Structure formats: structure tokens, C-alpha cells
Amino acid sequence: MSTAMNFGSKAFKPRAPDKGSFPLDHFGECKAFKETFMKCLRENSFDNSRCRLQSKNYLECRMDNQLMAKEPLEKLGFRDLMDPPPSPEARGSKP
Amino acid sequence: MLLLLPLMLRPSLCCPLTSPLLSRFIRTLPSSSIQGLRFQAELFLQRRPPSHLQTRSRSRKSGGLDEEWRRRNKTVLMYIAAAGVGMICLSYAAVPLYRLYCQATGLGGTAVAEHNTDLVETMKPVKERIIKVAFNADTHASIQWNFKPQQTEILVVPGETALAFYKAKNSTDKPIIGISTYNVVPFEAGQYFNKIQCFCFEEQRLNPHEEVDMPVFFYIDPEFDEDPRMARVDTITLSYTFFEAKDGQKLPLPGYSYN
Numbered sequence: 001m002s003t004a005m006n007f008g009s010k011a012f013k014p015r016a017p018d019k020g021s022f023p024l025d026h027f028g029e030c031k032a033f034k035e036t037f038m039k040c041l042r043e044n045s046f047d048n049s050r051c052r053l054q055s056k057n058y059l060e061c062r063m064d065n066q067l068m069a070k071e072p073l074e075k076l077g078f079r080d081l082m083d084p085p086p087s088p089e090a091r092g093s094k095p
Numbered sequence: 096m097l098l099l100l101p102l103m104l105r106p107s108l109c110c111p112l113t114s115p116l117l118s119r120f121i122r123t124l125p126s127s128s129i130q131g132l133r134f135q136a137e138l139f140l141q142r143r144p145p146s147h148l149q150t151r152s153r154s155r156k157s158g159g160l161d162e163e164w165r166r167r168n169k170t171v172l173m174y175i176a177a178a179g180v181g182m183i184c185l186s187y188a189a190v191p192l193y194r195l196y197c198q199a200t201g202l203g204g205t206a207v208a209e210h211n212t213d214l215v216e217t218m219k220p221v222k223e224r225i226i227k228v229a230f231n232a233d234t235h236a237s238i239q240w241n242f243k244p245q246q247t248e249i250l251v252v253p254g255e256t257a258l259a260f261y262k263a264k265n266s267t268d269k270p271i272i273g274i275s276t277y278n279v280v281p282f283e284a285g286q287y288f289n290k291i292q293c294f295c296f297e298e299q300r301l302n303p304h305e306e307v308d309m310p311v312f313f314y315i316d317p318e319f320d321e322d323p324r325m326a327r328v329d330t331i332t333l334s335y336t337f338f339e340a341k342d343g344q345k346l347p348l349p350g351y352s353y354n
Binding site for chain 1: 218256291
């Protein structure tokens with residue numbers, strides 16, 4: 001919380017997320033992927049760099065189940081995890 | 096005479112101009128004419144420079160002086176009133192003016208978000224700089240959700256996208272709608288903390304006895320590594336707070352866009 005005494009530095013301004021809000025996964029469709037990801041994190045002492053494959057799988061699950069707008073994974077920063085695919089297939093609809 | 100002395104001294108102390116007059120008065124003491132004393136006393140009390148007055152009756156000169164002073168007072172009052180009204184108008188005008196200024200210079204944080212969408216694609220992770228992101232979850236007293244992070248901390252590097260989860264459970268028998276906001280500590284690191292997608296600022300509805308996972312997909316701007324102020328920052332804390340939302344209420348998105 002930005003207190004009134006913080007005159008020297010810039011006050012914190014919350015910003016809206018770039019792609020908006022995730023719809024809630026009411027039916028737990030991607031719960032399995034989430035569990036895999038959390039297990040990977042726990043095994044790797046919570047190092048995100050080693051669990052990027054699992055996070056990519058989770059987001060792909062979301063996209064498949066209409067819980068996230070479909071986007072090419074490069075736009076989500078997973079360029080390094082992609083095999084070089086033929087580009088017209090990988091391109092989904094823009095949000 | 097003794098009674099008049101304190102009256103004499105007080106104005107003379109306040110007004111140093113009258114001290115020569117006081118000395119003159121003291122010189123005239125031996126000649127003690129009561130009328131003269133009373134005259135001098137009235138001079139002090141009224142604080143008029145005695146050289147202007149020969150008699151106590153109003154002369155045209157003193158009347159003219161009064162008028163001039165009154166006119167001067169009026170102009171001064173007009174100036175002060177105008178300044179006051181001007182200040183009030185300025186304070187009202189400052190709001191749209193400041194908004195324009197912020198949009199022009201991007202100081203309000205509005206311009207920072209523009210280039211982010213292309214940055215995610217092209218940014219390179221800075222593998223040497225490991226940052227610990229700690230997660231915190233809070234709920235407002237009135238909302239009956241159990242809201243907590245699923246991991247206490249995560250190690251990320253700037254330029255790499257990361258995923259984190261929170262969990263919320265509605266253990267009551269009626270659906271509750273929550274809406275959340277977030278905070279990043281330290282404040283200066285907040286400008287480098289970019290969320291691609293999360294669950295904040297929009298109403299989230301939880302049915303009775305429902306539990307959901309809430310992901311946050313974020314990254315830290317690679318320029319974080321180059322900022323000298325961030326050189327000693329190793330831990331960033333992301334804190335979410337959930338509030339209960341009334342039906343149909345919509346939080347305005349932060350920023351200056353009122354479209």
C-alpha cells in the first residue's frame with residue numbers, strides 16, 4: 001500500500017494486466033496440469049526457469065478449454081520452447 | 096500624569112517613530128500644561144504623525160488622506176480577492192491540465208504499458224540475475240473466502256515469463272463475488288513488474304463450496320537489470336487483496352483512461 005509518507009519515491013500505481021483477466025476454471029479442467037507444474041516447482045526448489053515446459057502445457061490446456069484467448073506461444077514468451085512449426089498452423093485468433 | 100505614563104510608553108514601544116515625541120514630552124514635563132499633555136497623549140493613542148496636525152478638528156487635508164487610504168485599501172482588497180479567486184480557478188483547472196500533461200509525457204505510467212505487448216515476444220532472459228518473487232494473499236474482513244498463494248515464493252529471472260497460482264475457496268453456502276487488486280513491494284520495482292494475465296480488477300464469482308485455482312502470468316522487464324536503483328533488489332513481493340463486490344459494480348481500471 002502506498003502510504004502518505006512516501007513523498008520521495010514514486011507511489012505505486014497498479015496497472016491492468018496486458019491481456020486482461022483469466023476466466024475462472026470452475027470445473028478444474030486444467031487442474032492436472034497445474035498439479036504437474038506445482039510438483040515440478042517443489043522438486044526444483046521453486047525455480048521457474050526449470051518448469052517452463054509445465055507452465056506452457058498449462059497455458060495450452062487453458063487455451064484448449066476456452067479459458068484463455070488463443071495466442072501463438074511466442075507472444076507469451078515461450079519462443080525458446082517451441083519447435084520450429086509451420087507458421088500458418090500455429091497462428092491462432094488474436095484476442 | 097503617572098496614569099498617562101503607561102499609556103504613553105505602550106504605543107511608543109510598539110511604534111519606534113514616536114520615541115522622539117516621547118522625549119519631547121519628557122522635556123516638557125516641568126512646564127506641565129495639562130492640555131498639552133492630553134494633546135500629546137491623544138497623539139500617541141491615535142498614532143497619527145503629529146506634524147500633519149495643528150488642530151484636532153478635521154481639516155480638508157486629513158479628509159483627503161482618509162479617502163486616499165480608503166481607495167488604496169480598496170484596490171489592495173480587490174487584488175487579494177482576485178488572487179484568491181484565481182487560485183480557486185487554478186485548482187479546478189489543474190485536474191484536466193495534469194491529465195493532459197501525463198498523457199503527453201507518460202509520467203503517470205500510461206505510456207509504459209504501450210510497448211509491452213511486443214516486448215514479450217522479443218525479450219531475452221537475463222539469466223545471471225535471479226530474483227525471488229514472494230507471494231502474499233489478503234482478504235478484506237467482509238469477504239468470506241479462503242484465499243492463499245499456492246507457493247510462497249518463486250525464483251525468476253528478468254525477461255522470462257513465469258506462472259504462479261493462488262487458490263480461493265468459498266466455504267459458505269451462498270455465492271460470493273470478489274474483486275481484487277494487487278500491490279508490488281518495493282514500489283520502484285512495480286514499474287518493471289508486468290502482468291500478462293491475472294485475475295485482478297474483474298469480478299470473480301465463486302459458487303458455494305467451490306475452490307478454484309487462480310493463475311498469475313507475469314514477467315519482469317529485462318531493463319530491471321540495468322536500472323541502478325534496482326541493483327540491490329533481490330526480492331519482490333506480490334500481494335493480492337480480495338474485496339467483496341456488490342452485484343453489478345465494476346471497478347474502474349487503474350490509469351487515466353476514462354473511455
